[in-house]
Amino acid sequence: MKILDKYILKKYLSSVALVLTLLLPIAIAIDVSEKVDKFLRHADLSVGEIIKDYYLNFIVIFGNTFLPLALFIAVIFFTSKLASNTEIIAIHSAKISFTRFLRPYFIGATIITVFALLMNHFVVPKSNKTYQEFNRQYLTKKKINANNLTNINLQLGPNDYIFIKSYIKTSNVGYWFSYEKFEGTKLVYKLFANNIRWKEKDSTFILTNYRKRFILKDRDSIEYGSKLDTTFAFTPKDLVYVDYLAKEMTSVKLYDFIQQSRERGVSNLNTYLVEFHKRTSLPISSYILTFLAVSLASKKRRGGIGINLAIGITLMFVYVFFLKIAEVLGAGADTNSFLMVWTPNVIFGALAIYLYFKNAKN
Known part of the structure; x- marks a missing residue:
């Protein structure tokens, strides 16, 4: 790995970590302000239990949720900074193509994707189980009666x-x-x-x-x-057939449950299928969001980093909107859940490819 690759990869990973570190405390502060009165209603609930059973799992769940947003903002931010400092112009002047310039970004996206896949399929479901049990016991007024x-x-x-x-x-x-x-x-x-x-x-x-x-x-x-x-x-x-259980099963158990339910003639499993497919589609979006962010931010613009961030955040919210629509539609009985879950990635993937070729030609 060359010095340039190490430099960009280090910037990539450190920027993602920094954005996550900034987002999570804000989310925790907002959550504490909303839930503190509910915590105080339970005299038997200790601070240690709240931290261990609720907020540690809160960090795992919401850190995983914020990861695509953090990645997108981080890549736009530090790539825009490279462009504004004319470092990208110097890189191209050294006969390094746009495709070659993307190599460390690809390596970084691969690291994030593998990490997110492991989290989504194995770690987050276990955290969800403890987190939701705490919610049902102490915070939710309407108890779910699965008895x-x-x-x-x-x-x-x-x-x-x-x-x-x-x-x-x-x-x-x-x-x-x-x-x-x-x-x-x-x-x-x-x-x-x-x-x-x-x-x-x-x-x-x-x-x-x-x-x-x-x-x-x-x-x-x-x-x-x-x-x-x-x-x-x-x-x-x-x-027991309860929708919230989907998020509390590891992917191996969820897959076995879906297969067993199909054999037993359960008519609509799309809620479970959406959750299962989403655990792969979201990590894969790391590649799409990375290349999209680089393609948007690699050119120096009037207005500097602010313009790139504004465009990037707008696109990110559009992407999240498409994801939510896809989840709702995918859970319907008469839809193809796999197709619905992957549609936002296909749309934004096509946009990333278009911008990539546009930059590669220049």
Whole structure:
């Protein structure tokens, strides 16, 4: 790596770190001012718990959220400074092409992208889990009740379905249970029970007051009983389908959950798919935002750094706006979540390519 590459790469990484260091304390200060009264309502809540369970995870989550913005502003700022000091003109005068000039930026974007991918797929979900649990326990007025579940429909396989009228998670007991088995479109077996209880020790279910119905070619066969120990291809945790859980699963668990839900016939998984695809699309945007920022800031303009920053921040807010629209549309039942999540990157990627070729020709 040449001296020029080391110089630009050092500026790239240090500027990103500096902008993040400036943004996060502001975000924390605003959050403290909004939440301090809620913290004081809980006499059993210590300062240590607030810092450990809330603000440390706050830094991880919002630092990851601010990373694209910090990167874009940082690259525009220090590249504009290079241009205003005529350092870029000197670089081009030394027969260094615009493409070659971009090499350290590419290396920096790769470092940020790899870091962001690891954070998005593995670290941030764990922080989200602790952060949201703290929120639900101490800060949210409306508690999310995932204990009492009602009207549960679940497909266990291609031809197997269950229905539970209500299920209480704390006691692991369900009421008005039915299991249906089909051959093609024909119902061949049905099992009813007044109650179903999960026995964790043996990983079995206990049915009380059950009735089996076998649908044969020429007649039906019905069996009755008061108690039946049996197994099914699900556990109580599979009955919970709550959107906020998507952000609290690592990508491996989230992918497995999506695949399992598809096999069980869950109709709309787009909320989970948007979260899964977003964890890759946002880090990849580091390349797009870097090249876009360099292309915008590498020319000396009247008005200096301020003009470049104004243009850059405007473009960044447009990008964030597109991201939010894409997330909302992508979560709809009749949309392609992958296409929606990646659309902002495609649009701004095309703009970055256009500006790159425009600068490369000059």
